[in-house]
Amino acid sequence: MAFVSPIPETEPPHDCPRCPRLVALREALRVEHPDWWNAPVPAFGDPDAWLCIVGLAPGKHGANRTGRPFTGDYAGDLLFETLAKYGFARGTYRADPDDGISLHGIIICNSVNCLPPENKPRPTEIANCRPFLAAQIDAVTKARVYVALGQIAHQSAVRTLGGKLSACKFGHLAEHRFAGGEVLIDSYHCSRYNQNTGRLTRAMFEAVFERALALRP
Numbered sequence: 001m002a003f004v005s006p007i008p009e010t011e012p013p014h015d016c017p018r019c020p021r022l023v024a025l026r027e028a029l030r031v032e033h034p035d036w037w038n039a040p041v042p043a044f045g046d047p048d049a050w051l052c053i054v055g056l057a058p059g060k061h062g063a064n065r066t067g068r069p070f071t072g073d074y075a076g077d078l079l080f081e082t083l084a085k086y087g088f089a090r091g092t093y094r095a096d097p098d099d100g101i102s103l104h105g106i107i108i109c110n111s112v113n114c115l116p117p118e119n120k121p122r123p124t125e126i127a128n129c130r131p132f133l134a135a136q137i138d139a140v141t142k143a144r145v146y147v148a149l150g151q152i153a154h155q156s157a158v159r160t161l162g163g164k165l166s167a168c169k170f171g172h173l174a175e176h177r178f179a180g181g182e183v184l185i186d187s188y189h190c191s192r193y194n195q196n197t198g199r200l201t202r203a204m205f206e207a208v209f210e211r212a213l214a215l216r217p
Contacts, residue, residue, distance in 0.1 A: 005042030010135035012040040012113050018128040022114040022121075029064070029115070037067030040114050043136055044069045045107030051088070051212055052143040054133070054153040056189060057112035057121055064115040068097040069108040074192035078205060086209045107143070109136045111156035126156060134160045144182055144217045147208055150189035157184050172200075173207060183215050 005011050017023060030038045041063040058064040062073025070076035072095045080093035083106065091101035112121045112129045121129075137143065137160055146161070148154040154170045161178045168176040168184070176184040187200075187208040194200040 006045060006047040006107065007043055007136055007139045010132060010139050011042045012129070012132050014039045016040050016114065019114065019125045022112075022116060022125060025117055026114060029060075033065070036065045038064060038115075039067070040132075041067060041069055041110060042113075043107055043109045045103035046105055047107065047140060048142050049103075049105055049107040049140055050142050050217060051106045051145045051147065052137065052140055053106065053108045054146060054148045054157045055108060055110045056150050056152050057110055057119065058115045059119065060115055063110075066095075066097045069110060071095060071097055074195070075190045078190045078195065078202065082202075082205055082209055085206070086213060088209075107136075107140055109133055111153045121152065126152060130156055130160060133157075137161070145212050145215050146182060146184045147212060148184055148186050150187075150191075153189075154184070154186050172204060173211065175211075185211055185215075 026038050029036060041058040055069060059073040062076060063069050063071060066072040070079045076095060080089055083089040088106040089101055089103055093099060093101050111133060112126055113132060116125060133156055146157055148157045151170045155165060158165055158168045161182050161184065163176060163178050170186050172186060172188050174186045185208055187205065188194050190200060190205055
C-alpha cells in the first residue's frame with residue numbers, strides 16, 4: 001500500500017470531500033475493509049509519457065482495494081498484458097501494487113478517482129473530479145496521444161482537451177483530433193462484462209495500442 005503518484009501535486013486529498021455519495025461509500029468500506037486503500041486512487045505511470053490512458057473509476061476489488069489503477073481486478077489482467085506486449089510495461093504484473101511493475105512512455109489516469117456505487121458515477125461526480133484529470137493532463141506535458149476506456153472516459157477526455165461532444169462521437173477505434181494537436185482514440189472498456197460478452201476481444205484491444213504506436217509523435 002506504499003504506492004505513490006508520479007504527479008502528486010495533481011491528486012485529490014486522501015479524504016476528498018467533493019462527492020457526498022462517494023465519501024459515504026468510502027467511509028463504510030474503511031470500516032468493513034480497514035486494510036484496503038479506500039481513498040482516491042492516484043495516477044500510475046511515467047510523468048514523461050507520450051501516451052495517456054483515461055479510465056473510468058476504481059473498481060471495488062481492484063484499485064479501490066490496492067490503491068493502484070487497474071490492479072487486482074479482471075480488467076487489469078488484459079490491460080497490463082497488453083501494455084507489456086507493446087513495450088509499455090516492465091516487470092511481471094502480479095495484481096499487487098508491490099509487484100514492482102513499471103510503466104514507460106505511458107500514464108494511467110481516471111475520470112473519477114473514487115469508487116462509485118455499482119461502478120456508475122453520477123454526472124455531478126464526474127464533473128467534480130474533472131479538475132483533477134485536467135491537472136494531470138496539464139502536468140504530463142509530453143502526452144499527445146490519449147486512449148479513452150469507455151464512453152464516460154471519452155466524454156471526460158474530450159471536455160478536458162477542449163473538444164465538443166457533439167463533434168466527437170464515441171466508438172471503438174474512433175479518433176478525435178484537438179486544436180492543441182492531441183489525438184484521442186476510443187476503446188471499449190476492458191471490463192469483465194465487455195470481455196465475457198465479446199464486445200471487446202483481445203485483438204480489438206490490441207488494435208487500439210497498435211494505432212497509438214502508429215501515431216506516436
